[in-house]
Structure formats: C-alpha cells, structure tokens
Amino acid sequence: MPSKPSNMKSYEEEVKTFSWDISKKELEYKDGDIINIGWYCSDRICEKGKAEKLALIWESSKGEEKRYTFNDLRLITNTMASYLKNLGVNQGDRVCLFMDKIPELYMGFLGVLKLGAIAQPLFSAFGSESLLTRLEDATTTAIMTQKKHLPKVRNILEKMPYLKYIIVVDDDGSKALREREFALNIETEPKIEKFDCFPSTAETKSVLHYTSGTTGKPKGAQHVHYSLISQYITAKYVLDLQEDDVYWCTADPGWVTGTSYGIIGVWANGVTQCVTDIGFTADNWYKFAEKNKVTVWYSAPTAIRSLMKEGTAAVKKHDLSSLRHLASVGEPLNAEAVIWSQEAFGMMFHDTFWQTETGSIMVSNYPGMKIKPGSMGKPFPGITATVLDLKTSEPITKKGIVGMIAFQPNWPSIIRTYWNNEEIYKSKFKNGWYLSGDRASIDEEGYYWFVGRDDDVINTAGHLVGPFEIESALLEHPAVAESAVVGKPDPVNMEVVKAFIALKPGYDQNKMLELEIMNFVRKKLSALAMPQEIEFVDSLPKTRSGKIMRRVLRAKEWGEEIGDISTLENDM
Numbered sequence: 236m237p238s239k240p241s242n243m244k245s246y247e248e249e250v251k252t253f254s255w256d257i258s259k260k261e262l263e264y265k266d267g268d269i270i271n272i273g274w275y276c277s278d279r280i281c282e283k284g285k286a287e288k289l290a291l292i293w294e295s296s297k298g299e300e301k302r303y304t305f306n307d308l309r310l311i312t313n314t315m316a317s318y319l320k321n322l323g324v325n326q327g328d329r330v331c332l333f334m335d336k337i338p339e340l341y342m343g344f345l346g347v348l349k350l351g352a353i354a355q356p357l358f359s360a361f362g363s364e365s366l367l368t369r370l371e372d373a374t375t376t377a378i379m380t381q382k383k384h385l386p387k388v389r390n391i392l393e394k395m396p397y398l399k400y401i402i403v404v405d406d407d408g409s410k411a412l413r414e415r416e417f418a419l420n421i422e423t424e425p426k427i428e429k430f431d432c433f434p435s436t437a438e439t440k441s442v443l444h445y446t447s448g449t450t451g452k453p454k455g456a457q458h459v460h461y462s463l464i465s466q467y468i469t470a471k472y473v474l475d476l477q478e479d480d481v482y483w484c485t486a487d488p489g490w491v492t493g494t495s496y497g498i499i500g501v502w503a504n505g506v507t508q509c510v511t512d513i514g515f516t517a518d519n520w521y522k523f524a525e526k527n528k529v530t531v532w533y534s535a536p537t538a539i540r541s542l543m544k545e546g547t548a549a550v551k552k553h554d555l556s557s558l559r560h561l562a563s564v565g566e567p568l569n570a571e572a573v574i575w576s577q578e579a580f581g582m583m584f585h586d587t588f589w590q591t592e593t594g595s596i597m598v599s600n601y602p603g604m605k606i607k608p609g610s611m612g613k614p615f616p617g618i619t620a621t622v623l624d625l626k627t628s629e630p631i632t633k634k635g636i637v638g639m640i641a642f643q644p645n646w647p648s649i650i651r652t653y654w655n656n657e658e659i660y661k662s663k664f665k666n667g668w669y670l671s672g673d674r675a676s677i678d679e680e681g682y683y684w685f686v687g688r689d690d691d692v693i694n695t696a697g698h699l700v701g702p703f704e705i706e707s708a709l710l711e712h713p714a715v716a717e718s719a720v721v722g723k724p725d726p727v728n729m730e731v732v733k734a735f736i737a738l739k740p741g742y743d744q745n746k747m748l749e750l751e752i753m754n755f756v757r758k759k760l761s762a763l764a765m766p767q768e769i770e771f772v773d774s775l776p777k778t779r780s781g782k783i784m785r786r787v788l789r790a791k792e793w794g795e796e797i798g799d800i801s802t803l804e805n806d807m
C-alpha cells in the first residue's frame with residue numbers, strides 16, 4: 236500500500252505540544268463526565284455515523300467466517316450486558332472471560348464493562364489450577380466460557396462457592412448443563428436495542444488482568460475506565476490506526492495487548508479489525524493477512540522470529556501489498572528481526588514497550604521516526620521516562636548507563652492497585668517514580684535499549700510466567716522434594732522454562748519421570764508454564780537463610796557472571 240501521512244506528524248513536535256487533553260477532546264470527554272469503555276467502543280461509533288461499518292471480521296480455525304458491524308457490536312454487547320444483569324451480576328462484580336479468540340470473548344468483554352462489572356480475562360489455555368488461583372484471588376462471581384473449557388471449571392467448582400454463574404456461550408443443548416451453569420447464545424438471544432450503560436466515571440474499575448511476579452501468586456492489575464484516554468490516543472499515534480485500515484492484532488485478550496489494543500484502542504478509534512483462531516504457521520498467517528487485506532499488523536517477536544525461520548520466499552508467495560505499518564510488543568525485538576522485516580515486507584517492525592501495569596504503550600518507535608534496529612525507541616509524548624540508578628533509584632543522567640526503566644506515574648492508564656495487594660502495588664513506586672522492573676540504557680539521541688528484567692520472572696514467547704507458581708505446582712508432585720525454576724535461552728521463544736529438581740528419597744531420575752513431571756505442570760498450569768527441560772540435582776544453591784538462589788542457576792544457563800555469592804550455603 237502506498238505510504239500515507241501518519242497520524243503523528245512529527246515526534247519532536249508532538250513531544251513539545253502533546254497533552255492528554257488532545258485525547259479527551261477527540262473523545263468529547265471532560266473531567267468528571269461519565270466514561271464507559273463499552274459505550275465508547277460501540278454506541279459512540281454508531282452515533283458518529285459508522286453503524287454499518289465493519290467492526291470485526293472473524294475466522295475460525297475451521298475456516299468459518301463471521302462479520303459484525305459496529306451496530307452488531309452495540310446490540311450484542313447490550314444483549315450480553317443485559318443477560319448478565321438479569322442473571323444477577325452486579326456492578327463491581329468480577330466476571331471472568333475464559334474463551335478462545337471467538338467473537339463472544341470480544342463482545343462479552345465490552346458487555347461486562349457496559350454493566351459496570353469488572354472484566355477479568357484469562358488465557359483459555361490455562362489449566363484448572365491456574366484458573367483457580369486467579370478466580371480465588373478475585374472471588375469472581377461469574378465466568379463466561381465455552382463447552383470445551385467446562386471440565387476445567389467443573390474440576391474446581393467445589394472450591395469456588397463465590398462463583399455463582401457459569402455462562403456457556405456455545406451450548407447446543409446436547410448435554411444437560413449442571414448446577415450454576417447457564418446457556419447464552421448471542422445469535423439467538425433477542426437483541427437488546429437499548430441498554431443503559433453503567434454511568435462509570437474515570438476511577439470506576441474496568442479490567443483486572445492477572446500478571447506473574449517473582450514471588451507469591453499472580454497479581455491482579457486493576458485498571459479503570461479512564462485508561463481509555465491513553466489507549467485511544469496511543470492506538471491512533473503509535474499503531475497509526477486510520478479510518479480505512481484493516482487491523483490485525485495477533486495477541487490473545489487473555490493478556491493485556493489483546494484487550495488494550497485488541498479491543499479498546501482499535502474500536503474506540505472506530506477501526507475494522509480481523510481476528511483468527513487459526514494456529515500458527517507462516518503460511519496460515521500470510522494467507523489470513525492477504526485475504527483480509529490487512530494494513531496494520533501488531534504482533535510479537537516470537538511470532539516474527541518464527542516467520543523469519545520460514546524465510547522471505549514464504550512471504551513472496553502471497554500478495555501482502557496491503558500492509559502499511561508493522562509493530563511488535565512483548566519481548567525484545569532483536570535487530571536481525573527488524574532488518575529481516577524490511578527485506579521481507581518492505582518495511583520495518585516498530586518495537587513498542589509497555590506492561591500489564593502501564594495499560595498502554597510507553598516507549599516506542601513511531602511511524603516516520605528513524606528506527607535504530609534493536610532499540611525500543613523513545614517515550615510516548617506525555618510520558619516522562621528515565622532510567623534509575625539500580626542502587627540509589629535516582630535518575631541516571633549519563634548516557635549509555637544501564638538502569639531501571641521508570642515513569643512518572645501520571646498517565647491515564649496506569650494501574651490503580653493490585654487486587655487485594657496494596658502492599659506490592661506500593662512497592663512499585665520509589666522517589667516519585669513508577670518502577671517497571673526492567674533494565675535499559677538510553678543513548679545520546681534518547682533511544683531506549685532494553686537489557687533485561689530486574690527480577691526472576693520468565694518471559695516465554697512474550698508471556699510472563701512466575702517461577703514461584705511453577706515451583707509450587709512442582710512441589711505437589713509426589714516425587715519432588717524441592718525445585719527451582721529459571722528461564723533458559725531459546726532462539727525462537729527467547730526463554731523457555733527450565734526446572735532444577737531434587738527428588739525425594741526412593742525416586743530414581745529417569746526420562747519417564749521427567750516427562751511425567753512436565754505433563755503434570757502442563758495440565759495443572761498451562762503449556763507455557765511447563766518446563767521444557769528438567770535437570771535433576773542433589774541439592775539446590777541456597778542462601779544461608781535457606782532461600783533458593785535462582786539467579787545462580789539462571790546465570791549458568793545464560794553463561795553469565797554469577798555475581799556475589801557470598802551468602803551461598805552450598806555449591807552446586
């Protein structure tokens with residue numbers, strides 16, 4: 236597609252003049268007004284004369300296709316909100332969305348927000364235990380799911396007295412539903428023309444995204460409806476979404492990219508998007524982009540590296556001339572991938588950096604800006620960013636020195652707390668800065684260069700997994716006495732999970748046991764959390780106070796210096 240003027244005319248100019256008021260003005264929102272994301276993404280777009288414009292083009296893995304206009308979106312989200320309300324779901328209740336990437340997931344999310352309830356999206360590949368941990372923490376009232384995922388919910392139902400409603404969105408009546416289970420079919424349910432959206436204001440809770448940390452259980456990052464102000468304008472300026480675009484975000488709404496930019500940012504801009512449930516192969520993906528004439532594509536480094544493996548020849552088999560802007564998020568985007576994308580698609584992937592906690596893009600490469608392959612780019616206008624000295628937490632003024640990425644906590648979509656965990660939330664702030672937990676350096680021209688995380692969280696294929704959650708699951712296996720879980724380098728997924736395990740007396744180290752343990756974790760948690768490698772050890776390196784030192788094990792995997800181990804109790 237011939238290049239066209241981007242929404243952000245010049246980064247330098249924007250930095251001088253930008254204010255969040257620009258976003259508010261475009262959304263016709265004034266401080267103190269009602270602001271409901273569900274309404275902004277559907278009703279408002281219809282009011283702007285785009286009722287018949289396509290909002291969603293959806294294709295299943297079996298090739299089935301469905302199309303929805305913004306008016307369909309408005310009616311179906313009304314219908315879902317009203318259905319939940321009639322069941323007894325109230326404002327502020329947590330409603331979990333536990334579905335594959337089907338239309339009901341996208342519409343259900345907005346329906347929950349219209350009702351004023353809190354949307355809690357969870358990755359549908361999670362096993363029962365991952366699900367339970369997160370539903371228990373949020374004392375979730377309702378879960379919307381598909382038949383295929385029902386067994387995982389039923390497995391843990393007895394432990395969840397607070398879960399009153401299990402809504403099955405694809406029930407065909409062939410098997411009787413059980414206690415607490417209800418069927419909702421958006422195709423046949425009478426459409427609700429008018430639903431009075433909950434009059435949420437800026438600080439009304441909206442989305443609760445669970446994210447993993449180094450210690451403890453996953454934490455629920457609490458967002459509010461005001462996040463729209465950030466998500467709308469970053470989708471417009473960074474992803475450059477424009478009126479006639481067909482946008483494709485490959486992320487799953489179980490993770491923040493799939494909601495901030497796979498639902499909210501795109502539809503608040505009134506832009507058409509396409510979604511597929513189709514499994515990953517380079518050919519499948521190119522076919523999908525070609526068929527739908529995708530113009531803007533937001534993906535992730537693991538996917539890009541997988542495409543790279545198939546080479547440029549696979550690209551050239553397809554007509555991808557509709558593409559005009561490419562962006563990436565979730566993990567470091569290596570320089571080779573950026574250079575390859577220029578060769579393969581005639582344009583570079585624009586790296587963007589942000590987190591579940593930030594709710595929107597914080598550091599990025601912008602359309603029209605010089606890209607330095609391997610760099611994450613520069614802070615979004617309106618964001619005050621720095622790197623802090625790792626010891627003093629003071630901003631580093633010298634260029635090229637590695638510190639912790641930090642932001643002044645004053646942008647609209649910053650999280651408001653962690654569910655039930657104000658203490659950990661507070662620990663994210665120091666000297667007036669929000670601490671990202673990531674390390675980077677800033678060069679002479681103000682470009683940010685990612686170095687790594689400042690904690691033990693593992694980033695596998697762009698998904699964060701917490702070592703503690705995996706270690707806890709491992710301990711439930713009868714053969715495991717103790718374990719330590721770290722990330723191990725991987726050429727495609729960046730990191731994969733590796734577990735060091737000391738067995739209980741009487742158990743032999745062997746391949747069968749290794750596979751059994753791997754499978755045990757996969758079933759309980761998810762395939763992402765499953766160790767790809769297990770190393771049996773006699774004991775684990777510990778501090779004198781008995782804390783397992785994952786960093787010693789990790790350093791070995793990465794061939795790095797081990798650092799100060801003066802507190803180490805035993806040598807490996």
Ligand code: PRX
Nearest residue numbers: 564565566567587588589590591673685699
């Ligand atoms: O470590 C950083 C990495 O992903 C973390 C955030 O993960 P999550 O909260 O799951 O949100 C992912 C999608 C927004 C960050 O703390 N990360 C994200 N983007 C990048 C990145 N690492 C390097 N480069 C990026 N562009």
